[in-house]
Amino acid sequence: MKEFTASANEEGVRLSRFVEKVTAELPRSVLYKSFRNKRIKVNGKKQDPDYRLATGDLVQLYLNDEFFAAPSAAPLKKKPGKLQIVYEDAAIAVLYKPVHMLCHSDRTGDTNLVDLFVDHLKETGEYIPAGGSPFRPAICNRLDRGTEGLVLAAKTYPALRDATAIIRESWLHKQYLCIVKGRPTEGRLTAYWQHDEGKKKVFIYRKPAEKRKEIITGVEVLEERAGCSLCRVTLYTGRTHQIRAHLAFLGCPLLGDKKYGDVNFNALYPAFTDQALCAYRLSFEGIPRESTLAYLNGQTIELPSPSLPVKFKQL
Structure with missing residues (x-):
């Protein structure tokens, strides 16, 4: 039997999820059989899988040792980095x-x-x-x-x-800066997105169809220079590669983008070895009062001195 004490970080966590996290290779059938057989208890009493933990709860697991993680091997050496x-x-x-x-x-x-x-x-x-x-x-x-x-x-x-x-729930609003080929259509733009797992790419279409999902991308041109535009993009939906694929669909791919970009155009700007895209602003709006993060309502957090506008002026 092993015991765990729920900390403040487990407040509100479903008991079945907690058990899954502290065990290893525990089949779901064994998990729920253990609940039925009273082999999983909280504070000495049987509890249901949906029970929500409170700080200080003592979770007692009468499970075989094989279902608890063994000490892991020495971790891989991480390359240095600065947060x-x-x-x-x-x-x-x-x-x-x-x-x-x-x-x-x-x-x-x-x-x-x-x-x-x-x-x-x-x-x-x-x-x-x-x-x-x-x-x-x-x-x-x-x-x-x-x-x-x-x-x-x-x-x-x-x-x-x-x-x-x-x-x-889209109470977090994300804005990006990017450099694109040409001048894209501005405004709140709607299209339809589909992921092709085999090709590891997404494709954008004008019309809806089965398996296609609506995307909405806001585009604002801030400045034009050397055949490129510096744009501010607002994500109203958040699909994989949405900005990169949607702008490419509009005929204005991101500078330096190897997957959705224009190879010949990228070759004119060898300094851009990666897509010119930066998530530079987060804004919070509409968070309900019962959320522990409701104090973020109305706050905007912005990256100080993003480098893309400077790079754009050097084109």
């Missing part, structure tokens, strides 16, 4: 992800944003990975490896839960 924090409070942080940095580990040992964030919280004492807690600080949205910009991160489970809801 840049644009905003931080007790619950969340807004981090800057540079081009080429991963948001999550891909098991290569490359520097990734979430590990830098966790290391930062260990150093400040805000996260102590002890006591079997399944919660680990996390980032709430992601950017492509070749895209730079702001990423929202959560320090606690309630913050992660509520930040996920904020993103899902």
Whole structure:
């Protein structure tokens, strides 16, 4: 039998999810059989899988040792990296992800944003990975490896839960700066998006059809120079590669984009080895009062001195 004490980071976590997090290779059939056979208890009493944990709850698991994670092998050496924090409070942080940095580990040992964030919280004492807690600080949205910009991160489970809801319900508004070929159509633009997993690309269409999903992209041209435009883009929907694919569909692909871009046009600007795209502004609006992150309503967090406007003037 193993015991775990729920911390503030497990407040409100479903009991079945908690058990899945602190065990390894536990079949779901065994999990729910253990609930029925009273082998999973909270504070000495049988509880249902949907029970929501409270801080201080003692979770008792009468399970075979084979279902608990063995000590892991020595971790891969991480390449050095520096965490840049644009905003931080007790619950969340807004981090800057540079081009080429991963948001999550891909098991290569490359520097990734979430590990830098966790290391930062260990150093400040805000996260102590002890006591079997399944919660680990996390980032709430992601950017492509070749895209730079702001990423929202959560320090606690309630913050992660509520930040996920904020993103899902579109109470978080994201704006990007980008450099594109030519001058795109401006305004709030609607099209239809479809992901082709085999080709690892997305395709944009004018008309709806089965398996196509509506996308809405706001485009504003800020400046024109050397056959390019510096644009501000607002995401009203958040699909994979939405900005890159939608602008390419409009005939104005991102400068430096290898997947959706214009190869010949990119060759004219060899300094741009990655897509010229930066997530530079996050705004919060409409968060309900019952959310632990309601205090963010009306706040805008912006990347100080983004580099794309400077690079644009050097074209």
